[in-house]
Amino acid sequence: MKKLLLASAATALVASAASAESHMSEVKFGILLGFTGPIESLTPMMADSAELALSEVNESGNFLEGVTLSAVRGDTTCVDASAATAAAEQLVSEGAIAIMGAACSGASTAVLANVAMPNGVPMISPSSTSPALSTVEDNDLFFRTAPSDARQGEVLAQVLMDKGVESVAVTYTNNDYGKGFSDAFAASYEGMGGSITANVPHEDDKGDYSAEVGSLASAGGDALVVLGYADSGGKGVIQSALDTGAFDTFVMGDGMYADSLVADLGSSMVGSYGTVPWSEGEGADAFAEITSAAGINGESSFTRESYDAMALLAMAAMAGGEATSEAIAANIMDVANAPGEKILPGELGKALEILADGGDVDYVGATGVELVGPGEAAGSYREYEITEDGYETVQFR
Amino acid sequence: MIDVLNAIVAFLNFVFIPAAAYGSQLALGALGVTLIYGILRFSNFAHGDTMSFGTMVVILFTWAFQSWGISLGPLPVALLALPLGIVITALMVLASDKVVYSYYRRVKAKPIVLVMASIGVMFVLNGVVRLIIGPSDQRFADGERFIINAREFKEWSGLAEGLALKTTQGITVVTAAIVVAILFWFLNRTRTGKSMRAYSDNEDLALLSGINPERVVMITWIIVAALATIAGTLYGLDKVFKPFTYFQLLLPIFAAAIVGGLGSPLGAIAGGFVIAFSEVMVTYAWKKVVTYLVPENLEPSGLLQLLSTDYKFAVSFAILVIVLLFRPTGLFRGKSV
Numbered sequence: 001m002k003k004l005l006l007a008s009a010a011t012a013l014v015a016s017a018a019s020a021e022s023h024m025s026e027v028k029f030g031i032l033l034g035f036t037g038p039i040e041s042l043t044p045m046m047a048d049s050a051e052l053a054l055s056e057v058n059e060s061g062n063f064l065e066g067v068t069l070s071a072v073r074g075d076t077t078c079v080d081a082s083a084a085t086a087a088a089e090q091l092v093s094e095g096a097i098a099i100m101g102a103a104c105s106g107a108s109t110a111v112l113a114n115v116a117m118p119n120g121v122p123m124i125s126p127s128s129t130s131p132a133l134s135t136v137e138d139n140d141l142f143f144r145t146a147p148s149d150a151r152q153g154e155v156l157a158q159v160l161m162d163k164g165v166e167s168v169a170v171t172y173t174n175n176d177y178g179k180g181f182s183d184a185f186a187a188s189y190e191g192m193g194g195s196i197t198a199n200v201p202h203e204d205d206k207g208d209y210s211a212e213v214g215s216l217a218s219a220g221g222d223a224l225v226v227l228g229y230a231d232s233g234g235k236g237v238i239q240s241a242l243d244t245g246a247f248d249t250f251v252m253g254d255g256m257y258a259d260s261l262v263a264d265l266g267s268s269m270v271g272s273y274g275t276v277p278w279s280e281g282e283g284a285d286a287f288a289e290i291t292s293a294a295g296i297n298g299e300s301s302f303t304r305e306s307y308d309a310m311a312l313l314a315m316a317a318m319a320g321g322e323a324t325s326e327a328i329a330a331n332i333m334d335v336a337n338a339p340g341e342k343i344l345p346g347e348l349g350k351a352l353e354i355l356a357d358g359g360d361v362d363y364v365g366a367t368g369v370e371l372v373g374p375g376e377a378a379g380s381y382r383e384y385e386i387t388e389d390g391y392e393t394v395q396f397r
Numbered sequence: 398m399i400d401v402l403n404a405i406v407a408f409l410n411f412v413f414i415p416a417a418a419y420g421s422q423l424a425l426g427a428l429g430v431t432l433i434y435g436i437l438r439f440s441n442f443a444h445g446d447t448m449s450f451g452t453m454v455v456i457l458f459t460w461a462f463q464s465w466g467i468s469l470g471p472l473p474v475a476l477l478a479l480p481l482g483i484v485i486t487a488l489m490v491l492a493s494d495k496v497v498y499s500y501y502r503r504v505k506a507k508p509i510v511l512v513m514a515s516i517g518v519m520f521v522l523n524g525v526v527r528l529i530i531g532p533s534d535q536r537f538a539d540g541e542r543f544i545i546n547a548r549e550f551k552e553w554s555g556l557a558e559g560l561a562l563k564t565t566q567g568i569t570v571v572t573a574a575i576v577v578a579i580l581f582w583f584l585n586r587t588r589t590g591k592s593m594r595a596y597s598d599n600e601d602l603a604l605l606s607g608i609n610p611e612r613v614v615m616i617t618w619i620i621v622a623a624l625a626t627i628a629g630t631l632y633g634l635d636k637v638f639k640p641f642t643y644f645q646l647l648l649p650i651f652a653a654a655i656v657g658g659l660g661s662p663l664g665a666i667a668g669g670f671v672i673a674f675s676e677v678m679v680t681y682a683w684k685k686v687v688t689y690l691v692p693e694n695l696e697p698s699g700l701l702q703l704l705s706t707d708y709k710f711a712v713s714f715a716i717l718v719i720v721l722l723f724r725p726t727g728l729f730r731g732k733s734v
Contacts, residue, residue, distance in 0.1 A: 174707070198682070198700060200705070200706060201705075201707060202706075203707070205639065205641055205642065206642060206645075207632065207636040207637055207639065207642035207645075207646075208415075208419065208636045210411070210415035210419075210677070211415075211676070211677055211680045211681065211706045211709055212706045213411075214411035214412065214415070214677070214680075214681045214682065215680070215681065215682040215700065215702060215706055217411060217685065218407075218411070218681070218682035218683065218684045218685040218686075218700060218701075218702075219682060219684065219685075219700055220685070231533070236637065243543075243547075243561055243563060244410055244411060244415075244547060244559070244561045245410070245546075245547020245548060245550075245551070245559035245560075245561050246411075264536070
C-alpha cells in the first residue's frame with residue numbers, strides 16, 4: 001500500500017512537472033569545461049556538482065516566478081582555443097545566458113575574448129588559476145571561484161617575511177604552473193624586501209638533480225623555496241639538497257603537499273613549511289553532505305568551486321530580479337560578498353527566498369567564497385609546518 | 398687558509414663527487430655500448446632499456462630478500478641480488494639475440510638494419526619493464542646512507558662547508574673500478590677475451606683461425622648484460638629507478654662511447670668521465686668556490702655559471718659534435734662512426 005502510494009505520488013509529480021514545463025519558461029546556463037583532453041578525468045565530477053546547484057534551485061521552487069533552470073554542456077578540449085571558442089558560441093546560440101567555465105586558463109582566456117565579451121555573457125571559471133586572468137580586459141564579465149596562483153605567491157612570500165627569512169633560493173618546475181607561480185612569488189617577495197639569490201628551473205622526471213642543487217647551493221640563501229611536484233622533480237631536488245647538505249629548510253608551494261613526501265624523506269623534513277589551498281569548516285562539510293546524498297563524487301578537485309560558481313550565477317540572477325546576462329554580471333559580487341546572510345551549500349532555497357524579499361546574502365558556499373580584486377576568489381590557504389608527527393597546521397591565511 | 402679548504406670542500410661536494418659517481422655509471426654503460434659496437438658492429442639503442450630491465454630484476458629480488466629479513470649491514474641488499482639480476486638479464490638478451498639479431502647476422506644485413514632492429518627491441522623492453530614494475534619511481538636502497546655525512550663533517554672539521562659522500566657513491570666508484578679491472582684482465586689475458594678482440598679486429602681472419610663466431614657473440618652478450626645490469630643498478634641505487642630516466646641516459650652513454658672512440662673499452666671509460674665532468678662543471682655556478690678564493694672586495698656578484706642547468710644535455714651534444722668534427726675516431730682511436 002505504501003509503495004503504491006509512493007508510486008502514484010511520483011507519477012503525479014512527473015506529470016505535473018511535464019505539464020509545467022510547457023507553460024513555464026526555461027533559462028539555460030552553459031557548463032563549459034574540458035570534457036576531453038588533459039583534465040577529462042576531473043571535469044565530469046565538476047559538471048555534476050554544478051548541475052547539483054541548479055537542481056537544488058529548481059527543487060526549492062523559489063527562483064523567479066515560473067522560471068526553471070537547465071544546463072547545457074560544452075567541451076572546450078582544454079588545449080585548443082578555437083575549439084573552446086566554437087563550443088562557447090554554440091552554448092550562447094542555444095540561449096545560455098551565463099557560462100560556468102571554462103576550466104583551463106587558456107580556454108577561459110579565449111572564450112572571454114571571443115565569445116563572452118562580444119555577447120555580454122558573464123562567465124565564472126571554477127578552476128582557471130593563471131595570474132594573467134587577473135589583469136586581462138574583461139568588461140566585468142569574468143569571475144572565478146578559484147584563487148589565482150599570484151595570490152599563493154603573495155601568501156607564501158608573507159609567510160617567509162613573518163618568519164624573518166629575508167634571502168632564499170628558488171627552484172620551480174619548468175612549466176606554466178611553476179613559472180607563473182615563481183614569477184608571482186618573486187615579485188611579492190622582492191616587493192616586501194626579500195632577496196632571491198637564484199631562480200633555477202628544474203625538469204620533472206630526471207634521475208639526478210645534483211647540478212641544479214649545486215647552482216642553488218652556490219647562490220646560497222636561508223632556505224630553498226621549492227615550487228614543484230611532490231612526486232616528481234620537487235622531491236628529487238629536496239633529496240639531493242639534503243644529501244649534499246646544501247639546505248636544511250625547505251619552503252613549499254601547493255604542488256609539494258603530499259603525505260608521501262614526508263614519509264619518504266622522513267625526519268630531515270622537520271622544520272620545513274609551506275602553503276596549500278584549503279577549504280574547511282561548515283561549508284566544506286555541508287557540501288560533502290549534499291554530494292553524498294545526491295550520489296556525486298564531491299571529493300574530486302574543483303567540484304566545490306564548480307558548485308559555488310553555478311550557485312553564484314543563479315543567485316545573481318535572482319538578486320537582479322530577472323534572468324538576463326546583464327543582471328547576473330551586475331550582481332555576482334554582491335551575492336558573493338558581505339554584507340548579508342551567510343549561505344552554505346544546500347541552503348540555496350533559503351538564499352533565493354531572502355533575495356526575493358529584498359534581503360542581502362553573503363554566499364559562503366563550499367569554498368568560503370570571497371571575491372576580491374577583479375572578481376576572483378581570495379582563496380584560503382593553510383600554512384603548515386612539518387613536525388615529527390607529519391603536517392601540522394600553523395594558521396589559515 | 399681556511400678559505401682555501403672551504404673552497405676545496407665545496408668543489409668536492411658539489412662537483413667532484415657527483416661527477417665521479419655519474420662518470421662511473423656512464424663509463425659502465427658506455428663499455429656495454431662499445432663492446433656491442435666492436436664485436437657485433439652496430440649501435441645498440443636498446444642498451445638503456447637493457448639497463449632498466451636488469452635493474453628491475455635486481456629490484457624485484459632485493460624486495461624479496463628484504464621481505465625475508467636479509468640484510469648486508471651498512472651495504473645495500475641490492476648487491477646480493479645483483480648476480481641473480483645479471484643471470485636473468487643475460488638470458489633475456491640472449492633470447493633477444495636469438496629472436497631478432499641472429500637472423501640479421503645470418504643474412505648479413507647492413508649495420509643500420511641492426512640499429513633499427515635494436516630500436517624495436519628498445520620499445521619492447523620499455524613496455525615490458527613498465528608492465529612489470531610500473532612507470533613511477535621505485536626505491537630499493539637500504540643500509541647505511543652516508544659514508545661521510547655533511548652535517549657531521551661540518552662539526553668535525555669546523556669548516557663552513559659540508560662534505561657528503563653517500564654510500565652509494567662510494568660503492569659506485571669501487572664497483573666500477575673492480576668491474577673494469579676484471580673486464581680488462583678478461584679481454585687481454587684469457588683465451589676467450591683474446592678471441593673476442595681478434596673477432597673485433599678482423600672478422601674474416603678470426604673465422605679462418607678457427608674462432609667460433611656464435612660463441613664470441615654469446616659471450617659478448619653475457620658480458621654486456623652484466624655491465625648493463627651493474628651500471629643500471631648503481632645508477633638506481635645512487636639516484637632513483639624510473640624506467641624513463643634510463644631511456645634518457647642513452648644520449649650521454651652514446652656520447653661517452655663516441656667521444657672515447659667506439660669499439661675502444663679504454664675510450665668508453667675516459668669518455669664517461671669526460672662527459673660527466675663537463676656536464677657538471679659547465680653548468681655549475683662557481684660563485685661559492687670563487688668567493689672563498691679571491692680577496693674580499695673582488696667577490697663576484699653574478700653566479701659565474703656558464704650555462705643554466707637546463708642545458709645539461711646540450712653539453713653532451715656539443716662535445717659529441719666537436720669530437721665528431723675534429724677527431725671522428727674519438728679520443729682513443731676507435732672505429733670511425
